[in-house]
Amino acid sequence: MTDRYAVIGNPIEQSKSPLIHTAFAQVTGQDIEYTKVLGPVGGFAQAVDAFRSAGGRGMNVTAPFKLDAFAYATDLAPSAQMAGAVNAMKFEGDKVYAENFDGIGLVRDLVHNLGCAVQGRRVLILGAGGATRGALLPLLAQGPSEVVIVNRTVSKAQDLSALARQHQGSTVPVSGVGYGEVTGAFDVVLNATSASLTAELPPLTLSAFASGCLAYDLTYGKGLTPFLKLASQAGTTRLADGVGMLAEQAAEAFAWWRGVRPDTSAVIAKLTVPLV
Numbered sequence: 001m002t003d004r005y006a007v008i009g010n011p012i013e014q015s016k017s018p019l020i021h022t023a024f025a026q027v028t029g030q031d032i033e034y035t036k037v038l039g040p041v042g043g044f045a046q047a048v049d050a051f052r053s054a055g056g057r058g059m060n061v062t063a064p065f066k067l068d069a070f071a072y073a074t075d076l077a078p079s080a081q082m083a084g085a086v087n088a089m090k091f092e093g094d095k096v097y098a099e100n101f102d103g104i105g106l107v108r109d110l111v112h113n114l115g116c117a118v119q120g121r122r123v124l125i126l127g128a129g130g131a132t133r134g135a136l137l138p139l140l141a142q143g144p145s146e147v148v149i150v151n152r153t154v155s156k157a158q159d160l161s162a163l164a165r166q167h168q169g170s171t172v173p174v175s176g177v178g179y180g181e182v183t184g185a186f187d188v189v190l191n192a193t194s195a196s197l198t199a200e201l202p203p204l205t206l207s208a209f210a211s212g213c214l215a216y217d218l219t220y221g222k223g224l225t226p227f228l229k230l231a232s233q234a235g236t237t238r239l240a241d242g243v244g245m246l247a248e249q250a251a252e253a254f255a256w257w258r259g260v261r262p263d264t265s266a267v268i269a270k271l272t273v274p275l276v
């Protein structure tokens, strides 16, 4: 029997998840159906209940429901606990297992797809929202020499860095600062703000980009964003957007559900918008 999965969000039309998971199912020979569910705002639990009652095996969760899914889950993985948000659920009887694969997806893209070692490097993360929360522990597990979180609302960066210091299993220095306090140059600069969605630019100075650094915008499908343009002006030639992260977090969910990890290269090639 065909197993059913779906992504739930509102809006949901824009979601690439059905395309990605259908492609993964084809290359791995898995018999699944993957659809989109438009969840009513305020009606997340009812919509998921209905999907489960109809035999659904698992769901991806996108905006604005990642916190609702956190509350709905019965068993939260450490990744979801640290992120305070859930982006994948697996249903087994009364159990709702929940994960957040955004961070591991980012790290896999950096390390495996882009060949960018994080170990021993200075990492700067712009933004202190859900994406940064999800990314922090997997990034720290790579053993960077230092992680600095910079955010417009400085208190959020400070709170998040304190939380990361509590949770991490190593002793990587982590700090939270405002844009005026960023000092020195960084080997990996990650834009985890939502500024690129509206073609805005966080007030970062050119000196933050070390020679030979990787500038990575988690936003995808927008071409050369103002952040990537800034990095380019600073002389950075290694530029990437979040399309690989999107594909890798999906592959993690697929492997968790189906026990087989698909290769992501064809999906990344299909979804890539050139950075020009």
Ligand code: NDP
Pocket (backbone or CB within 6 Å): 102, 105, 126, 127, 128, 129, 130, 131, 132, 151, 152, 153, 156, 192, 193, 194, 195, 196, 197, 200, 201, 202, 203, 218, 219, 220, 242, 243, 245, 246, 247, 249
């Ligand atoms: P949140 O809404 O949780 O956080 C947004 C962050 O952006 C906040 O820190 C906010 O600062 C900051 N911000 C927004 N506008 C500006 C601006 N003009 N200048 C400076 N800072 C700004 O969003 P998420 O963390 O969920 O998502 C962030 C980005 O990451 C989005 O573009 C999203 O599409 C992308 N993403 C990509 C994924 C992928 O698979 N590639 C997965 C998940 C997210 P403040 O706190 O001061 O408001």
